[in-house]
Amino acid sequence: MSTNDVFRRTDRTDAPLYLARYTERRSRGTTTPAAPAEETDESVPLYLRRFRDRRTDSPVRTRSVPLEHDGETFAPEYAAVTRSHEIIPEQRSERDTYTTEIRIIRHGITQGYSTDAGLTPMGAWQAHQRGQALARTLREWPQMRIVCAPTNRARQTAEQIHRGLLDGLQQYGRECEVSGPEPVEELKNFQVWSPDGVRDITASFRKYQAEMEKMERMAVGDRPRWLVEIDRFYRTQLGGADPIQLWLTIPLMYFESPQACVRRFWTGFNRLIAESPGQRIIAATHSGPIRAFATWAHGYDPGEPVNTEEVVVRVKHGGRTATVSYRNRVTEVNIPQEDEIPRWDA
Numbered sequence: 001m002s003t004n005d006v007f008r009r010t011d012r013t014d015a016p017l018y019l020a021r022y023t024e025r026r027s028r029g030t031t032t033p034a035a036p037a038e039e040t041d042e043s044v045p046l047y048l049r050r051f052r053d054r055r056t057d058s059p060v061r062t063r064s065v066p067l068e069h070d071g072e073t074f075a076p077e078y079a080a081v082t083r084s085h086e087i088i089p090e091q092r093s094e095r096d097t098y099t100t101e102i103r104i105i106r107h108g109i110t111q112g113y114s115t116d117a118g119l120t121p122m123g124a125w126q127a128h129q130r131g132q133a134l135a136r137t138l139r140e141w142p143q144m145r146i147v148c149a150p151t152n153r154a155r156q157t158a159e160q161i162h163r164g165l166l167d168g169l170q171q172y173g174r175e176c177e178v179s180g181p182e183p184v185e186e187l188k189n190f191q192v193w194s195p196d197g198v199r200d201i202t203a204s205f206r207k208y209q210a211e212m213e214k215m216e217r218m219a220v221g222d223r224p225r226w227l228v229e230i231d232r233f234y235r236t237q238l239g240g241a242d243p244i245q246l247w248l249t250i251p252l253m254y255f256e257s258p259q260a261c262v263r264r265f266w267t268g269f270n271r272l273i274a275e276s277p278g279q280r281i282i283a284a285t286h287s288g289p290i291r292a293f294a295t296w297a298h299g300y301d302p303g304e305p306v307n308t309e310e311v312v313v314r315v316k317h318g319g320r321t322a323t324v325s326y327r328n329r330v331t332e333v334n335i336p337q338e339d340e341i342p343r344w345d346a
Contacts, residue, residue: 066173075173078136100273101141101280102313104265105130106287106305107157113202114209118152119160126308127157127284131164134282138169138176141280146180147272148284149187151202157308158284181284186268189286190247191256194226201255201288204230226254244288244304248295258292263341265293270338273315297324297331 066073108123119127134144144165148158158181169176189200194207208230215223223231229252237243248258272281287304294311295301305311305326312325315335323332 073173075171078172078174097317098314099278099317099319100276100315102269102272102283102315103134103280104283104285104290104293104311104313105157105161106290106307106309107151107153107284108160108307110153114205116152116202119156123153123307124156124160127160128164128167130308130310131161131166132168132171133164134161134280135165135168135172135174135176138174142175143177143276143279144179144282145272145276145279146178146182146282146284147184147187148181149189149286150183150185151189151200151286154187154284154286155181155183158282161282161284180282184268184272184283186264186271187283187285187289190258190261190288190292192226192230193254194230195224198256201233205234208234229254242304244291245301247288248292248301258295261289261292262296263336265289266336267338267341269313270335273319294324294326297333298326298329299331302327302329 066075108119108126110123111117111120146158146162146165148154162178162181165176165178168174169178189202191198192201192204194204196207199207208227211227212223212231215227233243233246233252233255236246247255251257269281290305290311291301291303294305313322314325315322320335321332322335323330
């Protein structure tokens with residue numbers, strides 16, 4: 001038997017069923033869905049029935065026509081960026097509901113760390129984009145409070161997040177009550193002791209440079225211990241290593257410890273949670289404390305956050321526990337209460 005005979009024996013003389021139905025609809029003068037009997041036919045795939053329903057019943061939507069769902073109105077842009085492939089919405093029990101969300105965000109790219117400099121244009125753009133992204137996730141948090149560390153780069157990051165958030169609200173047709181930005185003392189960078197007082201690691205750099213230059217010029221006496229520790233920290237950075245890892249792993253007598261830094265953060269967060277219940281708190285701060293906070297929560301060092309990267313803290317119902325999310329790792333922690341946070345300087 002030849003190959004041509006095989007092909008002739010397998011040729012179909014009748015049209016496939018979907019083509020026959022299409023021909024039948026076309027013979028009635030339309031290519032849209034046909035009789036109600038066909039609409040209820042279970043053999044027609046669900047996606048095809050929905051597609052035909054949209055072609056016949058749904059109006060053509062434009063960018064200016066708002067969408068409505070469950071009594072809420074959405075801009076088409078908001079519906080597009082928040083579209084999910086999930087068919088069944090997520091269900092949470094009361095035990096798993098979150099009463100407050102805190103997003104700890106590192107500042108954008110700064111002009112330098114030798115002074116209290118602000119952001120570069122790229123850093124401002126990063127923070128603005130972060131604010132626009134936060135505008136997409138407003139369904140559970142209609143109120144937001146923006147706070148920051150008392151430094152220029154953290155303050156400018158909070159301001160740009162605020163602007164991006166407002167731009168996103170206008171673009172997506174959403175409404176939200178946004179307060180801030182405001183500086184919060186508990187969110188400052190880790191501190192270093194010097195003869196002039198306690199200051200953060202960036203502010204201590206100027207004192208460090210002046211003292212090192214004087215010691216090298218005079219070439220007399222031994223360097224004080226606080227100067228030796230700061231010199232070791234900055235030489236680690238100049239050598240291409242990780243100075244924050246040095247701070248996290250080696251006890252330094254004149255540096256604020258990572259544990260004390262985490263306790264300070266929680267003291268500020270507990271106060272903000274009490275002042276702003278049921279709100280999302282956006283905190284712009286520095287990489288060292290953020291990394292120490294994530295290390296405390298997860299039990300290992302997950303690495304330094306990049307600019308405008310965030311750690312998400314969701315306080316659960318009851319205010320005693322929270323989940324800490326960072327780089328696809330989620331850990332549930334007990335929230336230290338005010339009377340449980342030790343003070344070593346007492």
